[in-house]
Amino acid sequence: MVYVAFLVCLLFSLTTASFPANETHWQIWKKQHHKKYESAAEEEFRKHTWTRNLAFVLDHNSKYPSFTVELNKFADRTLKEMVRETAVVKRQKTEEVKYIYQKLQGTPASFDWRKRGVVPPVHNQGSSGDAVAFAVTDSIDSYHKINTGQLVALSVQETSDCCTRGHLMGNPFACIKKLGGLCSEADYPHSASSGVCHSTSCHPAAQIKGSRSVMQGNETDLQLAVLQNPVVVLVDANHASFQLYRSGVYVDNTCSDKRLDHALLLVGYGSMSGKDYWICKNSWGTNWGMQGYILIARNDHNMCGIATAASLPI
Numbered sequence: 001m002v003y004v005a006f007l008v009c010l011l012f013s014l015t016t017a018s019f020p021a022n023e024t025h026w027q028i029w030k031k032q033h034h035k036k037y038e039s040a041a042e043e044e045f046r047k048h049t050w051t052r053n054l055a056f057v058l059d060h061n062s063k064y065p066s067f068t069v070e071l072n073k074f075a076d077r078t079l080k081e082m083v084r085e086t087a088v089v090k091r092q093k094t095e096e097v098k099y100i101y102q103k104l105q106g107t108p109a110s111f112d113w114r115k116r117g118v119v120p121p122v123h124n125q126g127s128s129g130d131a132v133a134f135a136v137t138d139s140i141d142s143y144h145k146i147n148t149g150q151l152v153a154l155s156v157q158e159t160s161d162c163c164t165r166g167h168l169m170g171n172p173f174a175c176i177k178k179l180g181g182l183c184s185e186a187d188y189p190h191s192a193s194s195g196v197c198h199s200t201s202c203h204p205a206a207q208i209k210g211s212r213s214v215m216q217g218n219e220t221d222l223q224l225a226v227l228q229n230p231v232v233v234l235v236d237a238n239h240a241s242f243q244l245y246r247s248g249v250y251v252d253n254t255c256s257d258k259r260l261d262h263a264l265l266l267v268g269y270g271s272m273s274g275k276d277y278w279i280c281k282n283s284w285g286t287n288w289g290m291q292g293y294i295l296i297a298r299n300d301h302n303m304c305g306i307a308t309a310a311s312l313p314i
């Protein structure tokens with residue numbers, strides 16, 4: 001008990017004050033995140049990366065109050081590794097689709113699909129995950145719940161095997177429509193990623209009619225879209241500030257609105273002390289960010305490309 005309290009105190013003082021004992025802090029962090037390395041050389045490299053991230057965290061949190069970063073489970077990884085492990089195949093530009101949204105009775109100042117029970121729990125995509133598959137499957141889970149009242153866990157593996165992984169894809173929704181819908185997770189379970197499509201071995205549990213694309217870069221249009229259904233968004237997540245994000249409204253002015261390398265599920269929006277944000281669900285586990293979620297600046301010049309390649313099932 002005393003030992004734990006001591007460690008907590010130590011950790012706290014180390015993250016807030018300067019660093020007289022990086023080694024101790026490193027040992028505590030490793031233990032906290034169950035890190036084991038194969039060789040002394042690897043540990044050396046991990047520690048070096050972690051130390052650079054430590055410097056980044058201390059610097060960021062002292063200078064930018066809009067959001068905080070932390071030494072989370074990714075703190076021993078380089079950005080290059082994050083991108084290699086989580087990157088999505090850059091999507092071809094989808095053709096702009098003309099569509100009509102259902103008439104809204106005014107636009108609410110804030111909205112959150114989680115409060116309506118249509119958003120599945122946060123996933124952990126693991127190191128070889130297919131982020132697009134998670135976001136696309138989630139958006140169809142939500143679509144099915146909104147339209148039928150039933151929340152069925154649909155198969156992320158099927159989406160990945162058949163429509164997203166390794167495909168320089170056009171539109172994953174069109175692909176899923178062609179399959180006749182998605183099977184449940186129970187009927188098409190997670191496997192150590194075969195990459196082979198087995199969709200004929202199960203019965204679809206949810207169908208879609210097609211998809212709509214948000215007008216490129218138009219955040220008003222994105223707002224209308226998310227009022228209809230959770231939206232799949234692609235963003236530039238290739239920044240330490242994103243990797244180590246903890247809480248607050250995310251802003252990174254070095255972000256690109258074109259080089260998109262990660263997929264998220266947009267589930268709502270709001271404002272906090274005058275700063276507008278989008279509520280986005282990531283697939284890196286609940287021990288990343290705000291219980292697995294990130295708030296990204298809204299109406300701030302299409303921050304990180306959030307409205308560049310957004311689409312939703314219809």
Ligand SMILES: *[C@@H]1O[C@H](CO)[C@@H](O)[C@H](O)[C@H]1NC(C)=O
Binds near residue numbers: 019020022051054055
């Ligand atoms: C701890 O890490 C920081 C950040 O890189 C570095 O500036 C400092 O010299 C390190 N302190 C020790 C004692 O190694």
Ligand SMILES: *[C@@H]1O[C@H](CO)[C@@H](O)[C@H](O)[C@H]1NC(C)=O
Binds near residue numbers: 218
């Ligand atoms: C952005 O989208 C809104 C809502 O769909 C639309 O009314 C507006 O004309 C669009 N703006 C531009 C510049 O296309």
